């Protein structure tokens with residue numbers, strides 16, 4: 001079955017291997033193909049250390065690599081209706097200290113569809129899940145959200161702290177995504193969503209992508225597998241409806257320190273079909289199809 005992955009740190013990896021111009025086609029595309037990942041986020045992941053120039057360099061490089069491949073870059077509703085391919089996302093905006101309009105326009109020009117204000121750190125816009133600061137969302141963060149909404153770039157809350165989450169929900173007027181977060185009720189990790197947070201995202205009309213990182217699935221080692229990730233999907237679907245559930249695997253196999261971080265059965269994008277099998281234990285075939293790709297496609301067709 002076709003799959004849509006709302007979060008893959010591929011742009012970060014491509015810049016890490018900048019000298020290797022074949023990296024996208026030799027490392028990533030074969031795995032996406034093997035796992036039938038037909039729609040894949042190319043996340044420009046910024047861990048808090050990057051300057052604005054370095055952030056821009058990653059996005060320029062990612063687009064160049066996509067353009068030099070035979071993969072389609074999905075930008076519009078029409079693209080999602082008629083093609084498969086990859087789409088640009090941003091994870092964290094640590095280098096943005098001022099001039100938010102220029103930055104948001106840069107993202108728009110680089111066809112970014114979804115973006116988060118911070119990774120785990122506290123930056124000038126918002127506080128991440130592991131950040132230390134006496135604020136959730138800053139005035140600059142509020143400005144960025146308003147500008148993103150104006151340009152129709154979706155907001156991703158997967159990495160924000162709880163106080164930033166509630167601040168964001170007070171000002172966001174468009175659908176909000178959590179591209180790669182699970183249910184905190186099933187696995188108590190600060191990167192997972194509390195019940196009321198799940199409900200609030202559902203009310204905005206946004207999507208929640210199921211994350212295959214071991215520590216977000218279960219605190220018990222023998223439950224860190226695709227089967228138990230499917231239980232997170234069931235839990236969230238029971239709260240807000242299956243039409244808000246998607247996949248955001250967060251594969252890390254291509255990172256030097258990636259060993260042992262992914263769930264059993266979900267070691268890389270090449271293994272992604274195992275998630276389909278696991279979902280079938282909890283959902284009807286029609287619902288599995290919605291979670292696997294149709295919710296994402298429907299969303300972009302209706303909102304871009």
Ligand SMILES: [Zn+2]
Nearest residue numbers: 091159180250
């Ligand atoms: Zn992440």
